[in-house]
Amino acid sequence: MRAYILRRLLQSIVVVFAVTTIMFFIFRIVPADPTAMMVERGMSEEARQALLKEWGLTGSLGTQYVSYIKNLMVFDFGESFFYKKPVWDVLLPRIVNTLWIAVPGLLMGAAIGAGLGMVVGWSKRGSATERSGILVATIIRGTPSFIIGIALLAIFSSWLGWLPGFGMGDANGKTGIARFLQGDFLIHLILPVLAITIYFLPENLLLMRSGVAENRTEDYIELVRAKGVSNSRVAWHAGRNSLLPLITWLFPALAETIAGIVVIEIVFSWPGIGRELVMAVTRQDFPLAQAAFFLLAVMIVVANFAADLTYGKLDPRVVYR
Amino acid sequence: MTLNTHETDFDRKLNAKPPVELSVRDLRIAYATSRGPFRAVDGISFDVQPSSVLGLVGESGCGKSTVVKSLMRLLPDGTQVDGEVLLNGQNVLAMTDGALRKTRWNKIALITQSAMNALDPVICIGDQIIESIQAHENVSRKVAWARAESLFTLVGLPTARLREYPHQFSGGMRQRAVIAMALSLNAGLLLADEPTTALDPIMQDQIMSRIRAIQDRLHRSMILVTHDIGLVAENCNTVAVMYAGKIVEMGPVEQVLVAPEHPYTIGLHNAFPRMLAEGEERPPLISIAGGLPNLLNPPSGCRFHTRCPFATDRCSAQEPPLREVQPRRSVACHHAGQAVDFRRRATNPETWATAARGTS
Amino acid sequence: MTTLVKYTKQSPSRRWSWLTDPLAALIRDRFALGGLIILAIFFLIAIFAPLIATHPPFESAISDTGRLMRLQPPSADHWLGTTTFGQDVFSQFVLGFRVTLMVGVLGAIAVGVISTLFGVISGYFGGWVDDVLMRITDIALSIPTLPFAILAVGLLGPSINNIILVIVLLFWRNGARIIRSAVLTERERVYVKWARTAGASHVHIIRCHILPNVFRVIFLWVTMSVAFAVLTEASLSFIGLGDPSTTSWGQMLNTAFTSGNLRSAWWWVVPPSLALVMLISSLYLVGRAFEEHANPRLRAK
Secondary structure (H helix, E strand, C coil): CHHHHHHHHHHHHHHHHHHHHHHHHHHHHCCCCCCCCCCCCCCCHHHHHHHHHHCCCCCCHHHHHHHHHHHHHCCCCCECCCCCCEHHHHHHHHHHHHHHHHHHHHHHHHHHHHHHHHHHHHCCCCCHHHHHHHHHHHHHHCCCHHHHHHHHHHHHHHHCCCCCCCCCCCCCCCCHHHHHCCHHHHHHHHHHHHHHHHHHHHHHHHHHHHHHHHHCCCHHHHHHHHCCCCHHHHHHHHHHHHHHHHHHHHHHHHHHHHHHHHHHHHHCCCCCHHHHHHHHHHCCCHHHHHHHHHHHHHHHHHHHHHHHHHHHHHCCCCCCC | CCCCCCCCHHHHHHHCCCCCCEEEEEEEEEEEECCEEEEEEEEEEEEECCCCEEEEECCCCCCHHHHHHHHCCCCCCCCEEEEEEEECCEEHHHCCHHHHHHHECCCEEEECCCCHHHCCCCCCHHHHHHHHHHCCCCCCHHHHHHHHHHHHHHCCCCHHHHHCCHHHCCHHHHHHHHHHHHCCCCCCEEEEECCCCCCCHHHHHHHHHHHHHHHHHHCCEEEEEECCHHHHHHHCCEEEEEECCEEEEEEEHHHHHHCCCCHHHHHHHHCCCCCCCCCCCCCCCCCCCCCCCCCCCCCCCCCCCCCCCCCCHHHHHCCCCCEEEECCEEECCCCHHHHHHHHHHHCCHHHHHHHHHHHC | CHHHHHHHCCCHHHHCHHHHHHHHHHHHCHHHHHHHHHHHHHHHHHHHHHHHCCCCCCCECECCCCCECCCCCCCCCCCCCECCCCEEHHHHHHHHHHHHHHHHHHHHHHHHHHHHHHHHHHHHHCHHHHHHHHHHHHHHHCCCHHHHHHHHHHHHCCCHHHHHHHHHHHHHHHHHHHHHHHHHHHHCCHHHHHHHHCCCCHHHHHHHHHHHHHHHHHHHHHHHHHHHHHHHHHHHHHHCCCCCCCCCHHHHHHHHHHCCCCCCCHHHHHHHHHHHHHHHHHHHHHHHHHHHHHCCCCCCC
8 A cells, every 4th residue: 555655656756747847848949038028128138148047048958957847846936027026925825716716616516416416317217307417417518617607797796796706805904814704705706616616517417427327227236225225325325336437537637627717717807826827828927837837737646646545445446556 | 054152132033033925926027128018927926835945947038037026126117017926915016115115125035146246346245234234123233233243154254254345255255145135134035046156066055055054944935046957956845937937837846846747847857967866877968949939029829839849739829828737736738648758758859859940 | 262252241231330320329319419410500600601791700890970889789780789899799700610610620630530540559559659658648648738728829829720739739648548448449359369360461450340440439539529629719719819810709708708898798798608508518419429329338228
């Protein structure tokens, strides 16, 4: 078990390393001039060189690469071109903001999706519940995340006027956790979280549904029924077994889900890491863009790692080697 | 047999449950298929006396497993089941869902084939056993677990392995676990559906002697479904032979197996090796040519006439009813009176070869 | 010799079964049939879009009095009203069918070809080729899709070509894996082993035995890739990284959003949103029917 974790950890590090290397070359190959936004009109060549040196953009590609990796190893992403302050100082609060909407949204989407999926999967083959469940879920799955966001904005913000749909509300001079524990912030939280929930729900539903529909014809389900337990208890067995493929899918799916969250942040002007990435790219703020992308990639690697460990907990048949 | 020495009060209470009398009347079962109803079982009746064992034999697809599943109402949705399944006089087929749930496992329990997926793969076996106990008896987890330990001892498994999962068990051990589970509430009627089919012969023998020992001690009523005539001879009091959804011959084991009267039973008898008396010459093993008729469109008359070497015009025109030829002994054949002659001719392989040529 | 030919030649109906069986399954599934009909209509509109459009997409309408006709609701002249720049929404919307389907189909075909190439080589030949290709997909699978697309398009410049390039870079990896495992199963089949012992060439085996049998998987992946490509293009355009010389649906929504008219100009927002949902859902419905058809445990009896 310990050897397995160690090996998986090593693999994860190799993957992160590879991703960073790819990123390094993408940034050097592209035609855009990384100093373009820094260079003020009439800047002397010496001043420009000094700037380049400061950003680690001088010397051969090899030396640049070595210093780049060195810096990443200590999580030193340098200074943002735009904000003129360390990248960490910009990104850390953005990550916290993203987690505020992503964690509850994803949890609710997975839980509600799995629950509804069980109902649809357990309903009679070809019944109205089954067919309409599948159809509605597939249509929502086919709805781009920004359209879900736009629809929620239009209904709850513009039409009904119940909920705000822009930003995180007024800080009222509060900092730290107090910033997030005021009513104004929590009200602003509702629509983005709802959008992520709806966005993440249908795939969970469809996967759970096919898992349950497959499992209900298994021999062990017949024996469980024969035992005279309640119908919901029989369904629980099918659901418990369908959870395994759902979990294997769930964590890697986060990679794709982050994509949807980026766009949802933009729709609701939520100052998270995804929106910051988009703004950094359009402003050609390379250190910031690089760091944001790096952190997103690390999140995915960590999620995959967590998936493997969780799977082992849920499925007694898994042996770590 | 090593019996459990530390029996709990709960064990004693359950062990005092009486066996059940089963009476099946005119049972008809039709599966819904895209090409119309598939009449897997077509009007069968039989009884199981308390504490006796009925053997239900026939080749694969003859409907014997369907019969067993229908007794617990385990057939898929949309299957049409008619007739009566009387359990101590109560009709299982007419029960409400709540009453059915209370009857299952409490009065009838099932021993399934020990294929890998007969048990839930992700739940430990002990928990699966106590699930069946706690579904019916209001006892604590501790009491239920103690019961599961007694059951494991009864079937010859170490109690420590209750915490293991199905994939950690060998085929024979899984079969024992399934038997232990079937005994968890000491139901009055046990349905054993090909309990040893997936096992090797040595394991088959161990499992069957285990079942026999349990039967001797607990005196349950039982139905043993099998295609193995040998198992029937060793374990059953009465036997019912099924062919294409109908019972063709039924009676006490010693009569039916020694002097079969229906040509199908005679054929089945010839198809199995058996122990020989001293000096007896080994008769050739003869298989019955052909396969079961398509039940979406069953043949007219006697369903066996397409494969029967003794069939006459009457057999293809008129369906023979199951008639009582002696007390407790019935046969569904127009020519049951010629059974002695049939049995003699049936030992000659040429007889069956002719029938095969005639049908092909 | 003649008898041998007689036995190896397949009857015409069986010969094309790899194509006709899945198609028949699609038509039998009512959801998939609905999806197919919607897709057919969308393709027709895309083909005839320039004929259907009533105005040049970027032309600003000027009223008789010489004023810019901003945000006009639908009228006889402007069937779906005008944008904040006085452009005809209907014409932009209709031309959007073209852009969207072009990106979707070109992207998906490229993804299909590359995935099939990698999947077949990796699965059929195995060995170190397989090892290397699979490690590459391992790494590629850890890259967050849309953030990568944002970075790449942002750096390379927003154009249709770059968007398609990014789509291919993103989606070949999953396809290669799926097709590889299908090829692995086929490779172990008895008739493939026979063909090998009989001395058939690799090209022959792949063309006659492997490809027809993994066609189902390839088709499924290409269908899903169209959906992913359309979704990626729409998302990028909505973010503001779309090709500024075209009028894709994502871009229309982006203009409506950034100009602050999302809440008022329904005639500008609803048509592209609805079209995107219909297009992507139809593709998923078709894909779903394919998946269920391939999965015997889910097929209705």
